[in-house]
Amino acid sequence: MYSIQGRRRAHGKSLSTLMIAVILATQLAMLVGPSVAHATNNVTICHKNGNSWQQQSVSQSSLSGHLNHGDFVVDAQHPCPPADTCGAQFSYTKDDHDFEDHRVDIDLKDYQGDNDRQVVITPKSGYKLISIGIDYEDSDANEATPSVGSGLSAVTYTAPNNESIDHVTVVVEKVCPDLCPNIPDSQYTIPEGYIVNEEGQCVPPPTDVCPNINGAQETVPEGYQITDGQCVVIPPPPVDVCPNLDGA
Numbered sequence: 001m002y003s004i005q006g007r008r009r010a011h012g013k014s015l016s017t018l019m020i021a022v023i024l025a026t027q028l029a030m031l032v033g034p035s036v037a038h039a040t041n042n043v044t045i046c047h048k049n050g051n052s053w054q055q056q057s058v059s060q061s062s063l064s065g066h067l068n069h070g071d072f073v074v075d076a077q078h079p080c081p082p083a084d085t086c087g088a089q090f091s092y093t094k095d096d097h098d099f100e101d102h103r104v105d106i107d108l109k110d111y112q113g114d115n116d117r118q119v120v121i122t123p124k125s126g127y128k129l130i131s132i133g134i135d136y137e138d139s140d141a142n143e144a145t146p147s148v149g150s151g152l153s154a155v156t157y158t159a160p161n162n163e164s165i166d167h168v169t170v171v172v173e174k175v176c177p178d179l180c181p182n183i184p185d186s187q188y189t190i191p192e193g194y195i196v197n198e199e200g201q202c203v204p205p206p207t208d209v210c211p212n213i214n215g216a217q218e219t220v221p222e223g224y225q226i227t228d229g230q231c232v233v234i235p236p237p238p239v240d241v242c243p244n245l246d247g248a
Helices: 002-040 060-068
Strands: 043-049 052-058 089-094 104-111 114-123 127-136 155-158 165-174 224-227 230-233
Touching: 043 060, 052 060, 089 104, 104 165, 114 127, 114 165, 127 155
Parallel strands: none
Antiparallel strands: 043 052, 089 165, 104 114, 114 155, 127 165, 224 230
16 A cells, blocks of 8 residues: 555656646746747848948848948848949048958057057058058148058058157058950950950950851951852852853
8 A cells, every 4th residue: 555655646746747847848938939039030231330341130120220221131142241342442540449451451559669650551452552641649630641552562651750640541442353454444344345355355356257157257268258248159160061162
């Protein structure tokens, strides 16, 4: 009898433990469920902050507001940050802290014991420096405009007379390969009406003098002649069936 009652008590405890576990699981699902649903309803966007872009997760309810301000939804065709267009220029101003961006680095340094007397400006791959403006403390804007040279290498500038640099303004440009180096200005796409020849130059396509023959014919092929704007085979000379008579 004692053994049977003991089994019943053990069975009752197991049921009680199971019920408690079910209740706790239900409560946990009620607490976590809305958060999970909220998270799955979020959208990943690319948010513009000045010259830079930041990837963020926002709610569906706030999405339209972001899109109205120039942000966009991130997907396979629209990465974050977006690719810069060739020739696009971007301006940066750096003051009291080092600045690093995917386009340019601006690094203020101490020089011979003087704080913020030297600056190193380094364009990132695919960009070039267009201009640099240096402002000293308690002075007018653009007191110095160091040369950028080719614009593709780092520029180091040291302020004279123990001056401290207050602001550095840098303009960089997106650089793309010039597809037509023989044509004035940089061509980032093949211009309409041009082709690239074997020498890598952009030239007008050759004139096809035989539009009725496959392929572009720059000259009349051997054995052909032009008749009514068409290249036709030159007919053979007539056969002289009476060679004993004058003429053919």
